[in-house]
Amino acid sequence: MGDENQLEYALRGKAWKVYWYLLKNGSPVSVREVQRALRFSSPSVAYHHLEQLRELGLVQKEDVGGHYVLVSEVKIGVLRHYVRLGKLLFPRYFFYALFSTVFYAAFLLFLVQDFTRENLFIITFGAIVCAIFWYEAYRVWTMRPF
Numbered sequence: 001m002g003d004e005n006q007l008e009y010a011l012r013g014k015a016w017k018v019y020w021y022l023l024k025n026g027s028p029v030s031v032r033e034v035q036r037a038l039r040f041s042s043p044s045v046a047y048h049h050l051e052q053l054r055e056l057g058l059v060q061k062e063d064v065g066g067h068y069v070l071v072s073e074v075k076i077g078v079l080r081h082y083v084r085l086g087k088l089l090f091p092r093y094f095f096y097a098l099f100s101t102v103f104y105a106a107f108l109l110f111l112v113q114d115f116t117r118e119n120l121f122i123i124t125f126g127a128i129v130c131a132i133f134w135y136e137a138y139r140v141w142t143m144r145p146f
Helices: 002-010 014-025 031-038 043-055 077-081 092-111 117-142
Strands: 059-061 068-070 082-085 088-091
Touching (some): 014 031, 014 043, 014 088, 043 059, 043 068, 082 092, 088 092, 088 117
Antiparallel strands (some): 082 088
16 A cells, blocks of 8 residues: 555546547657657756656656556556556446446337336436436546546
């Protein structure tokens, strides 16, 4: 737990944005590429944060070309709520919301014949569950660094 707290403390501010960019990009990046993508004032700012991530053991610098490659993923902070599929990062709640919405729509289309008390309860409960999952997915999405 102590290492996780130290890592969470080290990964904040611009270092967190650089890590997030490397995580999303998924391929080797140069200092200038990071500087341009994150709109840092100079390449030295990007270099400083890339070196900070290298010292933490999260990235490696390639011998040829000097590009930086992500070598370790950590689940700290908001990343605990994300799932990575290839180069894409999705809030975990997105999948819950999608799953519940698909089954809710299938129920409404195929199984509701009339509006009995039981069906009205399921319709109401399903709508509330879907709304909660979509709200949580949106909330976690807005917590990403950029």
